[in-house]
Amino acid sequence: MRRAIDTLFGRLVVIVIGMLVLSHVAWFAIIRFERDNVQTRFAVEEAVFLVEAVRQHITNTPDQPLPPRVRLVALNRPDVPKQPDEDTPPPLQRFVEDLKDRLPDGTEVRLNEPGGPPSVWVHGAKDDGWIVVPVQPLRPPRSRDRMLVWLALIFSTAVLAALCGAWQLQYPLRALAQAVGRFGRGQPTPPVPERGPRELRQLTHGFNQMVREVSQTENDRAVMLAGVAHDLKTPLARLRLRAEMMDDEKMRDGVVRDVDSMAHIVDQFLVFAHDRPDGSEPVPVDEQCERIVRAYRAVAPGAQPIRLKLEAGPAFVLPAASLDRLLSNLLDNAHAYGAPPVVIETRREAKGWVLSVSDHGRGIAPEDLIKASRPFVRLDPARGGSGHSGLGLAIVERLARRAGGECEIGNRAEGGLQVAMTFPFDTATRPAQERRAGPQHEERAL
Template sequence: MKRTFDTLFVRLSLMTVGLIVAVHFMALLLIDQQRAKLDAQRSINNIVLAAQVRDRDDVLAEQVADTLGIHYVGVEHAVDAGCPGTCTDTYGPLEDSLRPRLGQGSHVVVDPDTSVVWVRRQNSSYWVVMPGYMPPLSHFMGFSALTLIAAVAMAVIFAWQVQRPVRALAKAAREYRVGRGVHRVAEAGPSELRELASDFNDMVSELAEAERERAIMLAGIAHDLRTPITRMQLRADLLTTDADRAALLRETESMSRIVTQFLDFARESVNHSTCVGVDEHCRRDYGAGQEDNAEDALVRLDLQAGEGFQLPAVDLDRILSNLIENALTYGEPPVDVSTSREEGRYVLRVRDQGAGVPEADLHRVQRPFVRLDAARSGEAHCGLGLAIVRRLVRHHDGAMDVSNAAQGGLVVTMSFPYPRKAG
């Protein structure tokens, strides 16, 4: 199962966002501490000045209080004047900084809603009330949240931009792996990614050129063999005995099949023929005798995928003809062809009733020009059947698995995305 969150983009986003959030809250904490220190120092200076003036001259004290925005409230009127919590001491960074400067026995109360500071020295008959010039940290939370959201959005955009070249490189590699041609990657991003993209472009270009040369060679050999094969078939009519004529025709037919496999394997382009239903195609081409439940039928069908399972007609015919021909040649009839929908994918299976393949050779048998003569001998084949099918399945975003059935025989399982893309 694919892990959606285990991607470069998600990891970069989480790392960057986590760092921004941590720095943001650390900055808020430090700012709040610094704000408390500044507020405490200002409060101490103002309160000490107000108390000293009040003790010496009441008239001057009123003038200073007006200038500083401070006023005096008698102890007996404090609660009625709005002293919070019946003038019970509060504790925080401001209060902790203010009490030692005011002397032992002093009281400090801060209104959490208005930030108004109430201060009373020991045995004093009045409270000094000072408005909170510095708003509490909660007043900054709205702006702080907007700043955090903007920073997170920028981090996500940055992470997306960083992973785009890597994503494009992975897509190009996947397209080349499944045989959809060479797609050059734009050389963008940091210098390391640009160098990687450049090296990748050079590598796939060289590999594609080597593949083209090999395909041209195979196609050329196959094409050159067509003419002598045709002449041999014509000259077979000149043979005097039926046995010799039949033997020569069998040989030329075997050579013709080999040439056809060479040409199929050398073909690079994806077929764009009209899509047909896989179930419908199997019933039409391999359904003879199915209605009558013929026991001697070479092919048995179990088609459960439905109309949505479609593939290009030419490619589907090449897949089934190669697999069924291999099954009849190397294995034993009947050949079971089944379709289904499993775990969100369309599945096409072809199974024979033969001896199967040694477990150690299951992967190797899918490679081009590999024939396991000891286990599955036959004529008119050059070891390209499964390689051709594997390439065609990959062309259509599918996956192929070759295994031995528990009941005996070789099983080729092909799965395709659901729903299938048109064309």
């Protein structure tokens, strides 16, 4: 099961959202803290200004009335507030301490009792009484909802912008990953556009160069194999003709068998060297399996029995030519090295369509399974066999990958070899024109 967190985009989303949440929470806390400090400093400066203004007023114009909410109170008045104690809220304690620091030494500062208008009582060493001046509330009522709305709006905008940036960053990587997957499956791989940061462009350029060099090497090898195999067909035909003209029947049959074996190897070379997309029309796999088995039984009546377990239904289709080659190679391999019965099975699984061919022979030694699909490797100790090119399973794997599937070779728990090929649901249903177009069409599609 795929998880979104496993993708590069998913992890970028988690990192971006996490960093944005952390930064917004930090900024919210800093703004609130700084707002309280600014309020405290403003209230202190305002109170100091008023106290100094009252003192100047008393000194210069004592006969003039004081401004509203500013009073002079005698020292022995019973309504003088008490000294701030430990129960005073920390912001008010900080306000009193800051105010004392701004006033001359020895100044007493007290706060009005709760319930009345906010004011501060100040008595200096040269004052005849208490100077009572109003102060701004240290925590004025503010709408937190408005701040949260703005934070949510900024956060949403930042997340959308970050997600767009993350998508633009991971899109070239996604295209490169898809191209790597296609190249690993042996499918035509068009050049990947070199986009994104410098390191990513360098990586894409290196991958494109590697694909070109590997493709050129594969083409050279395919041309060489095809040329050798094609040139061998004519002398093999002449050898068979001369063998048919031999008088000794026993020698004639032996030479004909050898020539047929060599012809089979040459045909395998040609199939392995063939590197073009299959342009044949898709056919239902279940129906084609039945036809191939009937034809196989008609050509070789004494061959090993073949059982069919076809459960995929008509929706499972593959190109006719590729399917014929796949089954022919697998049936030949099972009849040459396995034991009856041979079972052809199709089914539908969560990850795609499955086509498997299995026998009931000895299978392949576990240490040789990794070499089973390599070209020109013959596992004689495990599978016997002589007069073969070692291309049967290599051809099967190449054809399966060329059709968009994956090939898995392993031993059955009950004994015998099983070759299971899995094809995605949308791979086998591409139109034949798209498959014939090959790499050029794939490049245009990207």
